[in-house]
Amino acid sequence: MALDGEKLRYVMRHWTTGVSIVTSCYDDIQHGMTVNSFTSISLEPPRVVVTMANTTRTHALVQKSEIFAVTILGQHQIELAERFAGHVPESENRLAGLATKTLVSGAPLLRDGLAHIDCRVIHSYPMQNSTLFIGEVLAAEVCQDQAPLVYFNRKYRRLDL
Secondary structure: OOOOHHHHHHHHOOOOEEOEEEEEEEOOEEEEEEEOOEEEEEOOOOEEEEEEEOOOHHHHHHHHHOEEEEEEOEOOOHHHHHHHHHHOOOOOOOOOOOOEEOOOOOOOEEOOOOEEEEEEEEEEEEOOOEEEEEEEEEEEEEOOOOOEEEEEOOEEEEOOO
16 A cells, blocks of 8 residues: 555654755756755765756756756755745746855855755656756865754754754
């Protein structure tokens, strides 16, 4: 018997995750989205995984370019998380007016994030509504040693350190 997707969604709301913004670019188009379905899956060789809904602009850019970058957010960056979670529509440039940089792939990263990971897609696994992308880590850096932004039960939270 298959589990109802809404039941799993409800249960997963009780799993605390970090908050990151995944970005990509292709030709002159760049875009990004807030994700919490991101994690490291291997240190040797360095690999990460991210899952994105198939209907998003970021997904389309990752598919075309085969690159993506991840900015891990700090607890002071709730507004950025909201901006990239859809408060700025898919059709608009969510990166407009923000300080960005690139590492190896050319995918944009947000300058004031806690850490950056730059990747090249080495595998993709399409599912009904989303795609799981495995990325070879081309570069990684810690930019600030501050508390991360976390997500729990449909709300952004801060850690008491």
